[in-house]
Amino acid sequence: MTTVTTRPTTLTATDLRDWLAEPAGPRLVDVRTPAEFAASHIPGSYNVPLPLLEEHRRELAEHLDDDVVLVCRSGARASRAESALADTGTDHLHVLDGGITAWESAGGDVVAGEGGWDLERQVRLVAGSIVLTGILASTVVPQAKWLSAGIGAGLTGAALTNTCAMGALLSRMPHNRRHEPTPEAVFAQLRGGRN
Template identity: 75%
Template sequence: MTSTDTRPTTLDAAQVRTWLEQPDGPRVLDVRTPGEFAAAHIPGSYNVPLDLVTEHRRKLAEQIDEDVVLVCRSGARATRAGEALSSTGLPHLHVLDGGVQAWEAAGGDLVRGDGTWDLERQVRLVAGGIVLTGVLASTVLPAAKWVSAGIGAGLTGAALTDTCAMGMMLSRLPHNRRHSPELEDVLAQLRG
């Protein structure tokens, strides 16, 4: 399943499961937050959060000489990580289509632990809380409705661009960075 093109290819959960059963299976890099990774991850995967990938792509690429499958919750962050790593010329990049959600739906095993909610769930909680507060506050202060409108506009933009500023901000909170790997530790794991 190797590729000579440096752009990441997309694989479904069944393809990745079959490939991982092979002796020359790929390395799986999970680009979710450390908290999400601690909650549930594919056995044998390495946690390399997206911000670490984008900031240190060249150093990471120097340590990777085999096929890599990038994983996140749904595939969006893994795709961004793939684009960042492919910009270094790194070949053999693959993205798990549908991410951990698709993996679990296809019957794939997950290592479960104590972690935080998925980032998407955190975004729904914060956005919903702000919208609800804005609507309730607008019964007393009519201008407060614009807070809810701003969140709605932000969520629409997030859907259209497949990025989420609120999610990126939430990923930097301490409870999402708990167990955050240091670059040197990630590089040592990749070398080993």
């Protein structure tokens, strides 16, 4: 049975905590990488990494007959997931504003485990390392400064478009895909009811 609410499409951590306390709370779909999800997630969340969600959005939408709150680190990937699922006609989607970061800041419960760095931290490490390497190398080979300029341009573009090509590439690295669920496993979990 489809449950359509009058709740806003963007929820604060407090709104979500109150809604989860109700008997007919929403499903939580966390679209971060499996490594990020393993590090910490909201209890009862399903991990459906954004690339898997985007590739299998139509099949996934068939299993989302309740209200769904999409969660990521800050809200950007969850907004992308919302757009991908909205294209399938799914209309009971919500995004946790500020993501898991806002949830934890508001004192929300998390399941903590061992996991890797979140994607944003990985991007900062890789981008910073490339910029530093470009600057140091430019003392010997002046053209190496353009490597740093390219990273700067990429980060500027990422901020303006609210996307991140480097983050997308890093999310496909083996250490971020450890324990990645298969589409079949995700569909089976969703058919089985709430976590």
